[in-house]
Amino acid sequence: MSKRVLIVGAGLAGSLLAVYLARAGWTVEVRERRGDPRAAGHIGGRSINLAISARGLKALRRVGLEEAILRDAIRMPGRMIHARDQSLNFQPYSRNPAHAIQSVSRSTLNLTLIRAAAAEAGVTIRFDQRCTDLDATSGSATFHDDRTGETSTAQADLIVGTDGAYSVLRGAMQKQEGFDYQQSWLSHGFKELHIPAVTSGATAPFAMHPHALHIWPRGGSMMIALPNPDGSFTCTIFWPHKTTASAAGFDSIATTESARAHFTKHYQDALALMPTFDHDFVNNPVGWMMTVRSRPWSMGGRVALLGDAAHAIVPFFGQGANASFEDCEALTDALAASHNDIPAALADYERARKRNTDAIADMALENFIEMRDKTASRLFRWRKKAEHFIHGMAPSIFTPRYDMVSFDTIPYADALAKSRRQDRVITISIKFLLVVAVAVIYAIVALLWRGAL
Numbered sequence: 001m002s003k004r005v006l007i008v009g010a011g012l013a014g015s016l017l018a019v020y021l022a023r024a025g026w027t028v029e030v031r032e033r034r035g036d037p038r039a040a041g042h043i044g045g046r047s048i049n050l051a052i053s054a055r056g057l058k059a060l061r062r063v064g065l066e067e068a069i070l071r072d073a074i075r076m077p078g079r080m081i082h083a084r085d086q087s088l089n090f091q092p093y094s095r096n097p098a099h100a101i102q103s104v105s106r107s108t109l110n111l112t113l114i115r116a117a118a119a120e121a122g123v124t125i126r127f128d129q130r131c132t133d134l135d136a137t138s139g140s141a142t143f144h145d146d147r148t149g150e151t152s153t154a155q156a157d158l159i160v161g162t163d164g165a166y167s168v169l170r171g172a173m174q175k176q177e178g179f180d181y182q183q184s185w186l187s188h189g190f191k192e193l194h195i196p197a198v199t200s201g202a203t204a205p206f207a208m209h210p211h212a213l214h215i216w217p218r219g220g221s222m223m224i225a226l227p228n229p230d231g232s233f234t235c236t237i238f239w240p241h242k243t244t245a246s247a248a249g250f251d252s253i254a255t256t257e258s259a260r261a262h263f264t265k266h267y268q269d270a271l272a273l274m275p276t277f278d279h280d281f282v283n284n285p286v287g288w289m290m291t292v293r294s295r296p297w298s299m300g301g302r303v304a305l306l307g308d309a310a311h312a313i314v315p316f317f318g319q320g321a322n323a324s325f326e327d328c329e330a331l332t333d334a335l336a337a338s339h340n341d342i343p344a345a346l347a348d349y350e351r352a353r354k355r356n357t358d359a360i361a362d363m364a365l366e367n368f369i370e371m372r373d374k375t376a377s378r379l380f381r382w383r384k385k386a387e388h389f390i391h392g393m394a395p396s397i398f399t400p401r402y403d404m405v406s407f408d409t410i411p412y413a414d415a416l417a418k419s420r421r422q423d424r425v426i427t428i429s430i431k432f433l434l435v436v437a438v439a440v441i442y443a444i445v446a447l448l449w450r451g452a453l
């Protein structure tokens with residue numbers, strides 16, 4: 001008889017995991033807090049688009065879903081930097097022009113995954129089921145039906161918590177001895193704004209160049225915009241919650257008047273494209289971002305965490321969903337390799353993934369500094385060009401971090417270690433070249449001086 005798995009949360013990771021495990025022969029029950037999105041044809045919620053790259057696409061390809069997702073995706077082969085003086089500068093992500101991250105609708109991606117899961121024999125999905133508690137020892141979870149008010153309990157050979165950054169399952173595991181948990185809030189929050197499609201202009205229906213991730217780096221804060229297939233852009237401002245010496249925060253810019261004045265000064269080109277700015281600024285909520293690190297990811301040999309529930313990260317490398325999809329592959333592979341010896345598989349899964357999700361958590365935080373502070377600098381641009389040049393000359397020795405994270409699937413921890421080694425070599429080389437240059441100038445001046453004497 002096939003083993004039974006209960007997946008809590010039909011978000012991006014939970015629904016993909018359901019497809020994987022069903023195809024591996026498991027009987028799968030998925031329970032999701034929200035209502036069934038299939039009738040409405042979309043899923044509500046924030047962050048309406050996201051960037052998917054090599055890791056996510058590989059995971060989707062494994063179950064034949066890559067093509068369907070790419071059909072509605074928009075290629076973003078680089079960043080378009082919007083300077084304060086409204087000039088534009090395109091910075092390719094990679095030396096290889098074929099390399100691009102893909103802007104996809106979160107709602108469409110999730111809905112496609114839910115439909116794929118529901119189409120698998122052996123998968124049952126129950127909506128409006130909010131998990132309220134977990135007993136890791138007996139392997140049972142309690143649910144509240146938000147429509148009927150009824151409470152029920154579900155048991156399985158394996159329970160996987162894919163219930164997101166604010167995971168109830170993780171919360172229950174935290175109460176057990178030996179569970180380490182670390183949560184750090186980012187001092188910055190985010191708010192989404194909207195640039196609609198246009199009917200005229202060189203890039204119509206897009207109001208700006210569609211094939212780029214647009215960034216307005218403002219030092220200490222920034223705005224980004226990702227294109228949507230209907231010609232609109234979803235913009236996200238990342239400002240400090242509390243005003244700092246280098247950037248005004250959400251605390252001091254709360255009214256339409258102050259927001260308009262701030263945008264007129266810092267994001268004028270974008271403001272001109274936002275007819276619903278006043279409404280969006282006041283009505284769209286300020287989101288919080290955090291990094292979550294937990295250990296162990298499993299308990300009692302039959303309960304495990306996966307995706308944001310295990311390791312929420314800040315969104316600045318566009319890797320949270322990509323990393324969660326990699327988790328699905330790792331857990332499925334570990335279960336297959338152990339011939340469904342669940343405790344052994346859970347230990348292998350965590351061993352394979354933990355160091356990598358720790359690494360992408362660090363790189364995501366570092367990338368925030370790069371996006372908001374460095375992308376505007378000429379020095380940074382030269383350095384990126386130099387990195388791409390060196391990569392072209394010696395691809396087996398040098399690969400820029402962005403390429404390793406977004407266009408390759410080498411483990412995140414290896415990408416982090418290699419990029420730190422490369423950074424040290426580049427910094428030493430630049431220092432060496434500067435010393436040589438100074439020595440040469442000194443020698444020339446000395447020779448001229450002697451000649452003049």
Ligand SMILES: Cc1cc2nc3c(=O)[nH]c(=O)nc-3n(C[C@H](O)[C@H](O)[C@H](O)COP(=O)(O)OP(=O)(O)OC[C@H]3O[C@@H](n4cnc5c(N)ncnc54)[C@H](O)[C@@H]3O)c2cc1C
Nearest residue numbers: 009011012013033051131163164307308318319320321322
């Ligand atoms: C602003 C922003 C931008 C981002 N951009 C990117 C990007 O460009 N690229 C990228 O790869 N990642 C991005 N991410 C990260 C990405 O959204 C997450 O990493 C990804 O959604 C994690 O998937 P998940 O399935 O673990 O969690 P989720 O997608 O959050 O799914 C969790 C599911 O569990 C359900 N649930 C929650 N609680 C319960 C409960 N008690 N009982 C039952 N069900 C429950 C929820 O309703 C939901 O369906 C971004 C995140 C943010 C906030």
